[in-house]
Amino acid sequence: PDRACEGLAQQRLDNLTKPPGSLGVLEDIARRLAGIQGKPLPELPREKVSLVLAGDHGVVAEGVSAFPQEVTPQMVLNFLRGGAAINVLARRAGARVVVADIGVAGPPLEQEGLIACRVKSGTENFVLGPAMSRQEAVKAVETGIALLQQQVKERPALVGIGEMGIGNTTPSTAILAAFSGLPADQLTGRGTGIDEARRQHKAFVVTRALQVNRPDARDGLDVLAKVGGLEIAGLAGIILGCAAEGIPVVLDGFISGAAALVAHSLAPLSREYMLASHLSQEPGHRIMLEMLGLKPILHMEMRLGEGTGAALAFPIIESAICIINEMATFAEAGVSQGE
Amino acid sequence: PDRACEGLAQQRLDNLTKPPGSLGVLEDIARRLAGIQGKPLPELPREKVSLVLAGDHGVVAEGVSAFPQEVTPQMVLNFLRGGAAINVLARRAGARVVVADIGVAGPPLEQEGLIACRVKSGTENFVLGPAMSRQEAVKAVETGIALLQQQVKERPALVGIGEMGIGNTTPSTAILAAFSGLPADQLTGRGTGIDEARRQHKAFVVTRALQVNRPDARDGLDVLAKVGGLEIAGLAGIILGCAAEGIPVVLDGFISGAAALVAHSLAPLSREYMLASHLSQEPGHRIMLEMLGLKPILHMEMRLGEGTGAALAFPIIESAICIINEMATFAEAGVSQGE
Numbered sequence: 194p195d196r197a198c199e200g201l202a203q204q205r206l207d208n209l210t211k212p213p214g215s216l217g218v219l220e221d222i223a224r225r226l227a228g229i230q231g232k233p234l235p236e237l238p239r240e241k242v243s244l245v246l247a248g249d250h251g252v253v254a255e256g257v258s259a260f261p262q263e264v265t266p267q268m269v270l271n272f273l274r275g276g277a278a279i280n281v282l283a284r285r286a287g288a289r290v291v292v293a294d295i296g297v298a299g300p301p302l303e304q305e306g307l308i309a310c311r312v313k314s315g316t317e318n319f320v321l322g323p324a325m326s327r328q329e330a331v332k333a334v335e336t337g338i339a340l341l342q343q344q345v346k347e348r349p350a351l352v353g354i355g356e357m358g359i360g361n362t363t364p365s366t367a368i369l370a371a372f373s374g375l376p377a378d379q380l381t382g383r384g385t386g387i388d389e390a391r392r393q394h395k396a397f398v399v400t401r402a403l404q405v406n407r408p409d410a411r412d413g414l415d416v417l418a419k420v421g422g423l424e425i426a427g428l429a430g431i432i433l434g435c436a437a438e439g440i441p442v443v444l445d446g447f448i449s450g451a452a453a454l455v456a457h458s459l460a461p462l463s464r465e466y467m468l469a470s471h472l473s474q475e476p477g478h479r480i481m482l483e484m485l486g487l488k489p490i491l492h493m494e495m496r497l498g499e500g501t502g503a504a505l506a507f508p509i510i511e512s513a514i515c516i517i518n519e520m521a522t523f524a525e526a527g528v529s530q531g532e
Numbered sequence: 533p534d535r536a537c538e539g540l541a542q543q544r545l546d547n548l549t550k551p552p553g554s555l556g557v558l559e560d561i562a563r564r565l566a567g568i569q570g571k572p573l574p575e576l577p578r579e580k581v582s583l584v585l586a587g588d589h590g591v592v593a594e595g596v597s598a599f600p601q602e603v604t605p606q607m608v609l610n611f612l613r614g615g616a617a618i619n620v621l622a623r624r625a626g627a628r629v630v631v632a633d634i635g636v637a638g639p640p641l642e643q644e645g646l647i648a649c650r651v652k653s654g655t656e657n658f659v660l661g662p663a664m665s666r667q668e669a670v671k672a673v674e675t676g677i678a679l680l681q682q683q684v685k686e687r688p689a690l691v692g693i694g695e696m697g698i699g700n701t702t703p704s705t706a707i708l709a710a711f712s713g714l715p716a717d718q719l720t721g722r723g724t725g726i727d728e729a730r731r732q733h734k735a736f737v738v739t740r741a742l743q744v745n746r747p748d749a750r751d752g753l754d755v756l757a758k759v760g761g762l763e764i765a766g767l768a769g770i771i772l773g774c775a776a777e778g779i780p781v782v783l784d785g786f787i788s789g790a791a792a793l794v795a796h797s798l799a800p801l802s803r804e805y806m807l808a809s810h811l812s813q814e815p816g817h818r819i820m821l822e823m824l825g826l827k828p829i830l831h832m833e834m835r836l837g838e839g840t841g842a843a844l845a846f847p848i849i850e851s852a853i854c855i856i857n858e859m860a861t862f863a864e865a866g867v868s869q870g871e
């Protein structure tokens with residue numbers, strides 16, 4: 194980001210008719226977007242996109258989810274038909290939904306509107322060995338980068354990320370445990386709605402996966418390949434692509450947070466392009482955001498994924514851009530300044 | 533609110549293609565709006581209004597604010613010209629801003645677009661005696677009710693409340709202290725940006741005001757008259773008007789929270805029509821919302837007032853309405869349900 198533009202944006206924010214800093218995070222967003230766009234006055238996005246990646250997880254064989262794996266392709270179809278939560282929220286926010294199959298299990302999905310970029314038909318069960326090879330992990334990250342570059346052409350742009358993949362809170366928890374060194378039990382939540390016994394089993398599965406695979410926390414690709422997922426790798430690629438292209442990327446919940454940890458491990462500066470949308474019900478999400486130094490805007494006890502929290506935050510981010518552009522200064526309005 | 537409609541709304545929410553409850557507070561909002569509108573499927577508002585009341589406070593003579601009292605009418609002018617934060621955020625949210633002088637100090641304000649409904653030219657300094665008479669408090673509440681009825685004609689409607697009044701975190705703190713019984717020091721914040729020494733002085737002023745006036749916490753009008761403010765009374769009236777008319781009313785920050793405590797004390801059912809928008813930087817705000825049983829959506833460290841937080845929440849509330857109307861059910865989408 195351009196620090197000079199951030200400085201100029203801050204100067205203007207301090208001259209607007211309000212006590213300095215009184216719009217809190219709204220001012221932080223305006224200043225950060227100035228730096229990311231490289232303009233003292235950030236502009237409204239000309240293109241808004243919710244990128245949703247679908248992938249499956251071999252670890253569902255361990256019984257970690259409340260839903261059967263067939264729901265992943267069923268929900269992909271629902272996304273394409275416009276009936277899922279992300280479709281509704283993106284439509285409302287004026288954003289386009291792009292859906293890609295980067296790693297769904299089973300026969301290839303051939304549906305109109307779907308981007309077929311499958312790297313592998315679901316990961317392996319990572320309790321027994323690595324989820325994927327290092328080469329597959331690299332390919333999935335590169336697929337995410339390419340997707341971002343192909344799908345988001347206008348500038349300025351605003352990108353939100355989301356995912357669908359039955360069982361994917363389990364690899365996300367494993368990634369967080371690997372990077373944080375914290376015990377799995379503290380990080381494991383109820384995902385789509387499992388009971389306490391199943392949650393304990395899920396924490397045990399994560400602990401086993403780490404013992405079996407021994408991912409190296411200093412090597413983001415190693416963590417990703419051993420205990421990650423294909424859609425998580427693709428989302429990490431989208432984040433890296435956004436950082437390279439100078440596009441702000443709005444994180445969603447726990448799974449996109451795991452992707453952000455991977456992206457941050459591969460390229461620490463990518464953090465500067467991330468905006469946190471909401472704080473999820475998953476207990477590990479708060480820890481992830483603290484590790485990344487990001488403050489979530491929305492506290493709505495959501496735990497759906499798909500990019501729903503990110504899309505909900507779009508109008509707030511746009512409001513921050515309007516604030517810095519449209520508010521009057523103390524001098525313009527003839528208002529006395531404070532002490 | 534209509535409990536049958538709430539029940540039907542909940543049934544539909546549970547059949548939409550997502551794990552039950554996974555959209556968290558977004559689902560709560562959809563269900564509550566169904567009850568308030570009296571329709572199983574709540575509709576998007578045909579009219580959105582930000583009602584902003586301005587009033588002054590005799591207690592500023594004690595040196596409790598960082599800004600001079602002249603800023604109240606200056607900001608009223610800024611609202612009318614469209615240069616303040618609330619204008620920008622309301623415009624973005626598609627809402628109309630209505631500005632009323634219910635109690636500004638000094639000569640009458642005669643400006644185009646301003647609703648002149650002044651009950652009294654600022655309150656008295658409540659360290660020396662009551663802020664206003666009981667009769668004036670009643671008149672200010674009635675003025676708020678009338679304003680709501682005159683300004684919001686379409687149905688369904690969505691109302692946000694806001695205020696401008698230099699020094700008005702001080703009466704709001706006194707109201708909270710009176711209703712909660714908690715010590716003023718714990719509830720007193722930095723308002724528009726005073727330092728720690730001034731904050732301690734402000735807490736002392738609140739404590740003195742309670743000793744001098746001895747407001748009766750069981751009598752909302754007594755609290756309002758003795759340690760309240762004219763814009764706070766008017767906002768309480770707007771809330772009561774919304775409850776009577778079946779209109780959801782979106783609270784803003786600390787001052788509108790004080791008005792909500794008063795409204796709740798006068799008519800406990802009014803709580804059912806309140807939606808909390810954001811959690812303010814003022815330390816007492818969290819306590820107020822807990823007393824009212826409301827969960828704030830936005831955590832943005834804002835402390836501006838004017839109705840800015842309420843306007844920011846409008847698109848989220850509308851998104852909740854779209855979710856319940858537009859998402860596909862499991863049956864429609866052919867998606868397998870969980871366990």
